[in-house]
Amino acid sequence: MSNTVETIKISVRNLVEFIMRSGDLDNRTGGRKEAEAMQEGSRIHRKIQKQMGSNYTAEVPLSITLDISLEEISFQLVVEGRADGILKEESEIVIDEIKGMYIDLSYLEEPISVHRAQAMCYAYIYAQQNSLESIGICMTYCNLDTEEKKYFKETIVFTELSAWFEKLTGEYIKWAYWQIKWNHKRNDSIKELEFPFTYRDGQKKLVSDVYVTLLRSKRLFIEAPTGVGKTISTVFPAIKAMGEGLGQKLFYLTAKTITRTVAEETKQLLTEKGLLLKAVTITAKDKICIFDKADCNPVSCPRAKGHFDRVNDAVYDMLVSEDDISREKLLHYAEKHQVCPFEMSLDTTTWSDMIICDYNYVFDPNVYLKRFFQNDKKNDYIILIDEAHNLVDRAREMYSAQLYKEEFLQVKRLIKGKDKALEKALDTCNSDLLKLKRECDDLKEWENISDFVIHLMHLMSKYEDFLAEHKEFDGKEEVLLTYMNIRHFINIYDVYNEKYITYTDYNEQGDFRIKLLCLDPSDNLSVRLDKVRSAVFFSATFLPIRYYKEQLGGREEDYAVYAPSPFQMENRLVAVGMDVSTKYTRRNEKEYLKIIQYIKDFTDSRQGNYMVFFPSYQMLFQVEELSKGILDNVIVQGTSMTEEEKETFLNDFSLNPDISRIAFCVMGGVFSEGIDLKHDRLIGAVIVGAGLPMVSGEKELFRKYYQETKNSGFEYAYLYQGMNKVLQSAGRVIRTTEDKGAILLLEERFLDNRYQELFPREWFPYQVVKKDEIKEVMLKFWQSHGL
Structure with a gap:
């Protein structure tokens, strides 16, 4: 074991929060998250610090290094941080710890223990380094909504402070010692570690x-x-x-x-x-x-x-x-x-x-x-x-956020008669949304919603008060969920920039919503x-x-x-059906029967397991209905399968199957990505269509934004996402270097340059086929492998 002295650093805050935390897990209060309080609190810190006068020094860095020896390991523990303020009064030095909070300060009867402990750590370090016999600490709490303040002051003698700090760091030292000892052990094992396989080409x-x-x-x-x-x-x-x-x-x-x-x-x-x-x-x-x-x-x-x-x-x-x-x-x-x-x-x-x-x-x-x-x-x-x-x-x-008008009405119904101030704040926000709704027929973009956000922030303050008083009540889950949604909306509004738009529209049920849409994350x-x-x-x-x-x-x-593909090119066949289209204007029985004939000839060429991927459940079900009596042993991906159903579905893809099996699946669904059917558990995939997302109001907002910023609206909003689904679906076929399989792309658009530019290198060269040619192409492919 190395005898070099190592250093472990920990902040005052992390030290006290780790060692001193205690009590229950409790999800019954909404409590705005501490990260938000910290963010808003930094503004309050600066404001309070500026008001404190010439005897007050703000943001004072403090650090102490402890030399530790345990068994065969010596190390230094550095405890460091930044005191919010140090006040030099005539009678004593006072360490000031400022905390911005969203709760009503009248509920606070004593300082929160971890906050007091932070102040005590800074007090110990300062007193030790300046040889003080005693030192004051002050907890300054400030409500972030009202800016009301509450103070808790005390003076602590150094001997008491020293014993407390020694006990606190002593608790942490066992963890630091374990960490150093483990790191030595881990790093020794890593030095001996070698790559566990023979490297493949390019690996x-x-x-x-x-x-x-x-x-x-x-x-x-x-x-x-x-x-x-x-x-x-x-x-x-x-x-x-x-x-x-x-x-x-x-x-x-x-x-x-x-x-x-x-x-x-x-x-x-x-x-x-x-x-x-x-x-x-x-x-x-x-x-x-x-x-x-x-x-x-x-x-x-x-x-x-x-x-x-x-x-x-x-x-x-x-x-x-x-x-x-x-x-x-x-x-x-x-x-x-x-x-x-x-x-x-x-x-x-x-x-x-x-x-x-x-x-x-x-x-x-x-x-x-x-x-x-x-x-x-x-x-x-x-x-x-x-x-x-x-x-x-x-x-x-x-990084997007949305709120439904109905949420505010639902919360008001659930808390009716319990809190007038909260009801009034909910009414104000509901009225804001009602005004927006009156101007929105279908979908409308908005430049400025600052008044609504200000009202939301006021609502959050009333929400906090309500949740602090009411731990259990009927409808608690719905009330908390809306609280979380509002908080998220405000947080996203804080990071809103030119890569966002705000719009209102209606969902399929006719509910009105407002959304902050992240166009570029x-x-x-x-x-x-x-x-x-x-x-x-x-x-x-x-x-x-x-x-x-x-x-x-x-x-x-x-x-x-x-990274180049390790597969031999001749083990994979990629064919593009040039006489098929899944454009909405061509979705009819005649086209679907052509697709079914392609699937039949593709799967009849060799007994085995196949997957057919469709752009939507609607098309999948229509083709399945028409295929009855033409295709045998078709199994279909359900719309909401349980884990057990998914497992059963995949278990049907056995090695050396005694009959051919054709699975109808959806592009972008659970079976188009992440599943690993090796060897001949899957020997072919048919991709029906280019996987383009449905045209929608939101998709059109993406298209408009990227047309203006990149001159590539269709590509960013539709093409790249669609082709990714195609590539993922096709990727189910060949999983190991021994696998042999075929991919059939049924969509004339795949011959367009914009689509071909997105073909992976290993798809070239591919074959262009017509419906009456696919059978012969497939037979030749399998015969070339002696199958």
């Missing part, structure tokens, strides 16, 4: 490209066809970089549960090769909760009672006992210590080397892991983003990406790469690479 270069990206703190965009081994080719160099001090923590982000499993399996494979790495997967609260419904409060859940009193012990017990953190082990230790498994998993991320989770936990403004991304400073984090083409639409959705994504060392985006369908690079926050200096 070694891909691994090198990822490593160089991390070394240079850049962002990398990889288009890597199926079979390249994207997961191992990104995870392996990222872990090697961590071992060399180029990354403190690794985030592996996915859009779907199935790709999370691939990341877990890759990590497990490296574990079997000798890697020691603590990785935790964040499972959604409703999926990991021990009850049928997650309701996190001490009345509904026994584990919520005193959760924060026990959770640190639970996490520490697991960390020191287990080298590999699986979901089962997480559940075991959560049960052992009677804590919430979801909250425990979040706390485990603080000490994990690798975090596998949904995009939301890094990018979503409502649920992101604030412990890692809340501060302004840049961290040595590495982010790997799988199936990153999904992030464009997901990000647009995350790159600025919002960059806010998070700028806080990490490096990000690697990868997908099998990343065309055109400039579009994805632009939408996902790529910069001029960032890299984009294409």
Whole structure:
């Protein structure tokens, strides 16, 4: 073990919040999130600080270094932070801690313990460094809506303060010691780690490209066809970089549960090769909760009672006992210590080397892991983003916000007679929306809604007061949901810029809504990406790469690479049916019968499993009805399948099937992405149509915006999204280097240059066919492989 003295730094705030947290998990209050209070609070801080006079010094940096020796390890613990203010009075020095809050201060009878503890930490550091026998602390609370203030002052003798601080840091030292010891163990295992496979063509270069990206703190965009081994080719160099001090923590982000499993399996494979790495997967609260419904409060859940009193012990017990953190082990230790498994998993991320989770936990403004991304400073984090083409639409959705007029009326009905001030605030906002509704026949854009937003902010203040007084009442869930929607709307309005538009319209049920629509999410994504060392985006369908690079926050200096396909060209047949169209004007029985004949000739050429992908359920069902008596053994994707139904559906795709099976599926659906039917579990796919989204009012807003800004309205609003669905669907066919399969594209538009520019390299050369030619083409292909 190395004897070099290492340094662990922790902020005053993080130290006290970690060690001193206690009490229950409780979701029964809406409480505007602390991040918002911090954001608005910085303005209040400055205002209060300016009012304090010449004896007051604002924003004073304070730091203390403790020399620690435990067993064979010596290290320095640096506790640092910035005191809001130091007041030099005649009789004493006073440390001022300012907190902006949204709650009514009359409810506050004493300072909140973690806030007082922050002030005490600064007081100890200042008193110790200035040899003071005693020092004052003042908690200054300010209501962010009314600017009303409340003060809690006291004087503490240094001996008492010193004993308190020694106890506080002593609690943390065991965690710091464990962290250093584990990092040595982990890094030693990483040094010995070798790539677990023989490199495929181009794979070694891909691994090198990822490593160089991390070394240079850049962002990398990889288009890597199926079979390249994207997961191992990104995870392996990222872990090697961590071992060399180029990354403190690794985030592996996915859009779907199935790709999370691939990341877990890759990590497990490296574990079997000798890697020691603590990785935790964040499972959604409703999926990991021990009850049928997650309701996190001490009345509904026994584990919520005193959760924060026990959770640190639970996490520490697991960390020191287990080298590999699986979901089962997480559940075991959560049960052992009677804590919430979801909250425990979040706390485990603080000490994990690798975090596998949904995009939301890094990018979503409502649920992101604030412990890692809340501060302004840049961290040595590495982010790997799988199936990153999904992030464009997901990000647009995350950074958009909408409110329905009916929500305000529903809340008013539910709280009727309980709070006059809240009812009045709801009425005001409803009246605002009524005025907008009167001017909106179908869809209308708006330049200025500032009056409505001001009224929403006033409503939030009244909402806070109501929720502080009423913990339980009928309709609580609906009232809280609207509260969250309003808060999100205000938050999005705060980041609103020229890449947004505001519009009103009606949903299918005729409900009136107002929406802040994010047209380009790159600025919002960059806010998070700028806080990490490096990000690697990868997908099998990343065309055109400039579009994805632009939408996902790529910069001029960032890299984009294409990983060549490892498949032999002759193992894949790509054919384009030139005499088929799925344009709306051509959707009729005659065209559908032509499609059915294509499917029949394509699937009759060899016994096996096939998938046919349609642009919509409507077309799928129409073609299925017409195919009865023509096609045999057709199975159909349902509109809302359970997990068990999906599994049964895929299990029908067996190896060496005794009959041909044709599955009718939807492009962009659950079976068009992320499923892995290797070898002859799937030997052919028919793609019906170009996958273009339905024309809608919102899509037309995208088209208009990108026509004005990029002169590419159709491409940005429709073409790129449609072709991505096509490429993903086609990607189900050949999964390993031994696979052989055929892809039939039924749409004359695929011969248009705009579409062909989006074909991946490995699709060339392709064959152009007519309905009466496909049978012969298919027979020749299979015969060339002796099948």
